[in-house]
Amino acid sequence: MKIKKNIATSENGFIFNPATGDSFSGNAMATAILSAMKNNEPDEQIRKNILEKYDVTAEQLNRDWEDWTIQLREANLIEC
Amino acid sequence: MGKLKYERPFIRKLNANPMNKFGAAPESQYVSSIEEHPVKELLAQYGSPLFVLSEKQIRKNVRAALRSFKTRYPAVQFAWSYKTNYLNAVCNIFHQEGSWAEVVSGFEYRKALGNGVPGNKIIFNGPAKQIEDLLLAIENDSLLHIDHLDELYTLLSICETISKKPRVAIRVNMDTGIYPSWDRFGFNYENEEAWSAITKIISSGKLNLVGLHCHIGTFMLSVNAYSIAARKMCTLALRCKSQLNNPIEYLDLGGGLPSTNTLKGAYLPGVDTVPSVDDFAEAITTAILEAGFSQDELPLLIMECGRVLIDDAGYLLGSVIANKRLGDGRRATIVDFGVNTLFTSFWYNHQITPAQEFSQHSENMVLYGPLCMNIDVIRESINLPMLNPGDNLVVHKVGAYNMTQWMQFITSRPGIVLIDENSRVHQVRKPETLEYMEAPELVPEHLTPDKTNK
Numbered sequence: 159m160k161i162k163k164n165i166a167t168s169e170n171g172f173i174f175n176p177a178t179g180d181s182f183s184g185n186a187m188a189t190a191i192l193s194a195m196k197n198n199e200p201d202e203q204i205r206k207n208i209l210e211k212y213d214v215t216a217e218q219l220n221r222d223w224e225d226w227t228i229q230l231r232e233a234n235l236i237e238c
Numbered sequence: 239m240g241k242l243k244y245e246r247p248f249i250r251k252l253n254a255n256p257m258n259k260f261g262a263a264p265e266s267q268y269v270s271s272i273e274e275h276p277v278k279e280l281l282a283q284y285g286s287p288l289f290v291l292s293e294k295q296i297r298k299n300v301r302a303a304l305r306s307f308k309t310r311y312p313a314v315q316f317a318w319s320y321k322t323n324y325l326n327a328v329c330n331i332f333h334q335e336g337s338w339a340e341v342v343s344g345f346e347y348r349k350a351l352g353n354g355v356p357g358n359k360i361i362f363n364g365p366a367k368q369i370e371d372l373l374l375a376i377e378n379d380s381l382l383h384i385d386h387l388d389e390l391y392t393l394l395s396i397c398e399t400i401s402k403k404p405r406v407a408i409r410v411n412m413d414t415g416i417y418p419s420w421d422r423f424g425f426n427y428e429n430e431e432a433w434s435a436i437t438k439i440i441s442s443g444k445l446n447l448v449g450l451h452c453h454i455g456t457f458m459l460s461v462n463a464y465s466i467a468a469r470k471m472c473t474l475a476l477r478c479k480s481q482l483n484n485p486i487e488y489l490d491l492g493g494g495l496p497s498t499n500t501l502k503g504a505y506l507p508g509v510d511t512v513p514s515v516d517d518f519a520e521a522i523t524t525a526i527l528e529a530g531f532s533q534d535e536l537p538l539l540i541m542e543c544g545r546v547l548i549d550d551a552g553y554l555l556g557s558v559i560a561n562k563r564l565g566d567g568r569r570a571t572i573v574d575f576g577v578n579t580l581f582t583s584f585w586y587n588h589q590i591t592p593a594q595e596f597s598q599h600s601e602n603m604v605l606y607g608p609l610c611m612n613i614d615v616i617r618e619s620i621n622l623p624m625l626n627p628g629d630n631l632v633v634h635k636v637g638a639y640n641m642t643q644w645m646q647f648i649t650s651r652p653g654i655v656l657i658d659e660n661s662r663v664h665q666v667r668k669p670e671t672l673e674y675m676e677a678p679e680l681v682p683e684h685l686t687p688d689k690t691n692k
Contacts (some may be wrong), residue, residue: 164351182252188249228563
C-alpha cells in the first residue's frame with residue numbers, strides 16, 4: 159500500500175490532497191503511520207514498529223489495519 | 239519503559255461548510271461511574287447490559303414536581319403511572335413519597351394491591367377493563383375512570399347485582415390546540431358526548447361521579463394545551479355542580495409531561511426545549527384557580543406524571559461487541575443492547591457516553607444493537623470516540639417505559655439494579671434465563687426432543 163506522492167501531511171495530523179482539494183485530520187496513530195508511509199516504509203515494517211512501540215496486540219492491529227486501508231481508499235489517498 | 243497508549247488510526251475529512259451556531263457539541267464526556275459505582279464493576283457483577291436506577295434521583299424528581307404544584311394550588315395528589323415503570327421497588331419509592339397508583343389493566347391493578355396500595359388510592363384507567371377487574375376494583379372502592387359507553391353500561395349492569403355505589407370518573411378527550419389531538423380515550427368534550435355520559439351516570443343513581451379525567455397526549459411540549467384542558471375540565475365540573483347538583487371532588491389532568499430526552503427529528507436537544515414542571519404547574523393551576531370555584535370547593539388536582547419523574551433516574555450500561563466499516567464508508571459499532579432492550583430508541587436520540595477515558599478524536603458512526611434485524615439501530619448517527627470491543631457505554635435517561643415495554647426477542651432481558659440513597663446497590667430484577675422464558679411453554683408428546691431427534 160503506497161500513499162500518493164503529492165499528499166501533504168503535517169506533524170499535528172493535518173492531511174491535504176492537492177489534486178482534489180480535500181483535507182483531513184488524523185489522530186496521533188494515523189499521523190505516525192502516514193509519516194512512515196511517506197518515508198516509503200513497507201507495511202510489514204510499519205506494523206512491526208507499532209507492535210514494538212505501542213500497547214496493542216497483533217490481532218487488534220490486524221483488524222485495525224483492514225479498517226485503516228478502507229479509510230485511506232475511501233479518502234482517495236493511496237495509489238490504486 | 240512501558241509501551242505507548244495505542245489508539246486505532248483514524249482520519250476524518252474536514253468540511254468547509256457554513257458555520258452552524260448550534261454546532262454539534264461532542265456528546266462525549268466520559269461517565270465512568272454511576273453514583274460512585276464504577277460502570278466496569280457494576281457490569282462485572284451483574285452482567286452486561288444492565289439497567290441502573292437511582293433512588294436518590296427518583297425521590298428528588300417527585301419531591302420537586304410535587305413542590306411545583308403544591309406551592310401553587312392547595313390540594314394536589316400524585317398518582318404513579320404504573321405503565322411507565324412497574325418494578326415493585328420503583329412503585330414503592332413513589333408510594334413512600336405519597337403517590338397513589340394509576341393503573342391501566344387488571345395486571346397493573348393487582349400489582350398495586352400487591353404493593354400494599356389501599357384500594358381507594360388506586361385510579362383505574364384504561365380502555366379494556368375486564369369484568370373481573372371491575373368487580374375487584376369496586377370491592378376495593380377504587381376510582382374507576384370510565385373510557386367508553388360500553389364500559390359504562392357494563393358497570394351499570396354490574397351495579398344491578400351489588401349493593402355498592404362505585405366511585406367513578408369519566409375520561410374526557412378534547413381539542414387542546416395540538417396536533418394530533420388525542421380522541422381515542424374517553425368521551426369527547428366538544429360534541430357533548432362527555433356531558434351525555436355524565437348525565438347518564440348521574441341519572442342512573444347507581445354510580446357516584448366523583449371526578450373528571452383527561453389525558454391529552456404524551457411527551458407534550460405545549461404548556462398551553464394543559465391550560466386549555468384544565469379550563470375545559472373546570473367548565474364541565476362547574477356545569478355538573480350547577481345543572482346536576484353533583485359537585486366534582488377531583489380533576490385528574492393525567493400525565494404526558496415530557497422528560498428532557500431529545501425526540502427524533504428535533505432540531506434542538508430536549509434540555510433546551512422542554513418546558514419545566516413549573517411551567518406546566520403554573521398553566522394548570524392558574525386555569526383552575528381562575529375558573530370560578532369558590533375557595534372551599536376547589537377540586538383536588540390529581541396528576542399522573544410518569545416519564546418526567548423517572549426518565550433521568552435510569553441508565554443503561556452496555557458493552558461494545560464489534561466495529562465495522564459500512565459500504566458507504568461510515569463506521570458502525572455493534573453493542574450488546576438493542577431496540578428490544580432499549581425500546582425508547584425508537585423515539586429518542588438518546589445521549590450515549592463512553593464509560594472510559596478517550597482521546598479528543600471522535601468519529602461519526604451508526605450504533606447497532608445485537609439483533610439480527612435491520613431495524614435494530616440505537617442511533618443512526620452519533621459522534622463517539624474510538625471504541626474497541628469490550629469498551630463500555632452509558633445510555634442516559636432511560637428510566638421511563640424501557641423496563642415495561644422491552645421485548646423478549648432474540649436475546650433475554652437484562653438485570654436491573656437500584657442504587658439507594660445511601661449508595662448501596664440492590665438487584666431489583668434478575669436477568670432473564672432460558673428456564674424462565676421456557677417455563678410457560680408446553681410441548682406436545684409427539685414433539686418432544688426424544689421423538690424429534692430419532
